[in-house]
Amino acid sequence: MDCPTCETMVDAYVDGELTASESAAFERALEGCPDCRRRLEAARAMSGLLRELPAEPAPDLLRARIERELRTIAGASRARLRGAGMRWGAMAASLIVAVSIGWLGASLVGKGGRETDELIAGYIRVAMSEHGVDVASSDRHTVKPWFAGRIDYAPPVYDLTREGFPLVGGRIDLVDGRKVAVLVYRHNQHRIALSLWPRNVPPNRGRSPNRIPAVSLTTPSSSSK
Amino acid sequence: MSDAPKPDGGTVGRFRSVVLPHLDAAYGYARWLTRDPVEAQDLAQEAMLRALRYFHSFRGEEARPWLLRIVRNTWIDLRKRNGAEKLPLEVLETRPAEGPDPEQSALAGDRRRQVAAALAALPAESREVLVLREIEDLSYKHIAAVLDLPIGTVMSRIARAREKLAVELKGRLERRDHGLPDL
Numbered sequence: 139m140d141c142p143t144c145e146t147m148v149d150a151y152v153d154g155e156l157t158a159s160e161s162a163a164f165e166r167a168l169e170g171c172p173d174c175r176r177r178l179e180a181a182r183a184m185s186g187l188l189r190e191l192p193a194e195p196a197p198d199l200l201r202a203r204i205e206r207e208l209r210t211i212a213g214a215s216r217a218r219l220r221g222a223g224m225r226w227g228a229m230a231a232s233l234i235v236a237v238s239i240g241w242l243g244a245s246l247v248g249k250g251g252r253e254t255d256e257l258i259a260g261y262i263r264v265a266m267s268e269h270g271v272d273v274a275s276s277d278r279h280t281v282k283p284w285f286a287g288r289i290d291y292a293p294p295v296y297d298l299t300r301e302g303f304p305l306v307g308g309r310i311d312l313v314d315g316r317k318v319a320v321l322v323y324r325h326n327q328h329r330i331a332l333s334l335w336p337r338n339v340p341p342n343r344g345r346s347p348n349r350i351p352a353v354s355l356t357t358p359s360s361s362s363k
Numbered sequence: 364m365s366d367a368p369k370p371d372g373g374t375v376g377r378f379r380s381v382v383l384p385h386l387d388a389a390y391g392y393a394r395w396l397t398r399d400p401v402e403a404q405d406l407a408q409e410a411m412l413r414a415l416r417y418f419h420s421f422r423g424e425e426a427r428p429w430l431l432r433i434v435r436n437t438w439i440d441l442r443k444r445n446g447a448e449k450l451p452l453e454v455l456e457t458r459p460a461e462g463p464d465p466e467q468s469a470l471a472g473d474r475r476r477q478v479a480a481a482l483a484a485l486p487a488e489s490r491e492v493l494v495l496r497e498i499e500d501l502s503y504k505h506i507a508a509v510l511d512l513p514i515g516t517v518m519s520r521i522a523r524a525r526e527k528l529a530v531e532l533k534g535r536l537e538r539r540d541h542g543l544p545d546l
Contacts, residue, residue, distance in 0.1 A: 197390070
């Protein structure tokens, strides 16, 4: 091995990056090369000094800041899921609130208009009838399985009791000829019905799923019995 | 990253167990890159959040080099944002250099302080490769991944950086022995 070669291997040798045979060749070359021996000692010394430096752990403040961010992000994602905004992204766009049976179409401005009317009409009929829920339970583990076999997808059923929206039950509506899962939650004196369907299969095929992805209707309990 | 999936609770949970344990390493590297404890915290935090956003592309490789690479790229971006790249390197590198403050006591403490100051005084290119090798204890392969360089380049940079450190340290110790103030 000539000296330029052994010179380039000094640091790799210190760092244990040479193969066994390379190391052996380097050590043999070193015997006849005082320059490289000096280099080796210098490199080892620098390595040793740096490794004596105490590690400075992340400050508690930094750790706390990151923890807070992570909790916020995880919390926001849970909120998105509750709003069914992730896989059920179809739901987020339209939230329609009718304050009474005499709800105003004008309050729906910008969110679908005529197409939405069809869906709303179904809600109003339902709200006026006795047809509140087909499965009455505040337990999501009762409501969710109830949909199995009745519709061809599994809607997410969330327990929102702590958020002030206890589950009332579920039912199946017919929207545009397709069965749609409806969850009914209660909030104070109001009932809130959520229609849920997978984003990739909008119930109103042929129309933009973004136009009327979902509807939630609140009616006073007096008129929603 | 606008088309990247938003991290959900499960992702955050996996991130906690896979990446978060390397926060000390991320901060340590940030500390030596910035040479400023406050900037280092900002950099480490920004890098951690970026890592979470990129976590969907994490393929189960070693998490520490993966994270340190993000720290480095974040640092470069932050410097660009702050217009630091417009300054000549000399100006950047002659800022008051101050490494992590080791124990104050005893001769060992003094030597460590000199070593830390010498390391902090090195140009970023030499400084970071030594930090990755000696303090983060990464292999050449992992250093190459962090710096996005061929292994051969890593090897020659380490050799050069050790030489620079030796010169810097020698100069400091001589100044000290002659009662001259630190640079």
